[in-house]
Amino acid sequence: MDVxxxxxxxxxxxxxxxxxxxxxxxxxxxxxxxxETEYPGLKKLQYQMAxxxxxxxxxxxxxxxxxxxxxxxxxGG
Numbered sequence: 001m002d003v004x005x006x007x008x009x010x011x012x013x014x015x016x017x018x019x020x021x022x023x024x025x026x027x028x029x030x031x032x033x034x035x036e037t038e039y040p041g042l043k044k045l046q047y048q049m050a051x052x053x054x055x056x057x058x059x060x061x062x063x064x065x066x067x068x069x070x071x072x073x074x075x076g077g
Contacts, residue, residue: 001064005031009072014041029059031068047072 002021012018015035025031028049036042049056050069062068 003062003066006069011070014039027059027061
């Protein structure tokens with residue numbers, strides 16, 4: 001099972017990539033833990049996750065070809 005992860009803004013600065021595929025990740029909580037282990041700077045950031053273009057607030061089961069976006073805080077006027 002593969003999931004695609006997209007990162008934006010300052011999150012991209014910490015990871016050094018825009019898009020990456022991860023395999024065998026059962027849910028978003030495990031994905032978050034993996035990313036924050038590989039990229040410890042992410043622990044300092046506030047960000048939201050979107051699963052297939054919808055914001056999520058809790059751990060969610062992942063399926064093959066799901067797309068996760070890590071979104072930094074937005075500001076605007």
